[in-house]
Amino acid sequence: MSETTGRTTTDTIDREKSPSSAAGTATSTSLVKKDPAGDRGKTSISDIVVAKIAGIATREIDGVQDVGGAAERVVGRVREVLPGTTTSTTQGITVEVGERQAAVDVSIVADYGVAIHQLAAAIRRNVVTAIEQMTGLEVTEVNVTVHDIHFGDEDEGTDETPRVQ
Known part of the structure; x- marks a missing residue:
């Protein structure tokens, strides 16, 4: 291997670490991690996007019967009945989103x-991983509030014929 080839390799590595490094001096490693397209614009992620991701990730966990407190679940049931509407994926989810971090509050019925x-x-792991x-945001906390417990036999009573006809 020639001496020239060795210098070229070193110069190339140094330039990858820092675009302004012409003299071949090493710079901080934070520049290596910088997204090459990051200087061409800014990406903003809305709170609603993070809330939807958290809501879907919460519903994926076995043992979660419903998401939201009592009032939110009532509104959700009304929305299901109305034509042209769908269940809200953000029901029972509250988020705070900063530039690099997010915090999530989840309300469930177990x-x-x-x-x-x-x-x-399990909810925390799934929500953190998904978000x-x-x-690319760091999730600082996921607070889970259990509002109620669902018994499997509660739904069976709705299929019976009415006592009075």
Whole structure:
């Protein structure tokens, strides 16, 4: 290997670390991690986007019967009945989004028999993973509030014929 080839390789590596490094001096590693397209514009992620991601990630967990407090669930049921409307994916989800970080509050109804502490941990893992992978934001916290417990036999009573006809 020639001496010239060695210098060229070193110069190339140094330029990759810092575009302004003409003398071949090493610079901080933060420049290496910089997105090459980052200087061509700014990406802003709306709160609603993060809330939708968190809502979908929460509903993916077994043991979550519903998302939201009592009032939110009533409004959600009304929306399901009205033609042309859909269930809100942000129901029961509150987020705060900064430039690099996000915090999430999740309200749920758990299925009876599920270990609530394990359910909350699974929700946290899934929400953090989904938001960080999709947005690149660091999730600082996911607070889970369990509003109610759902018993499986509560739905069975609605299929019976009425007592009075």
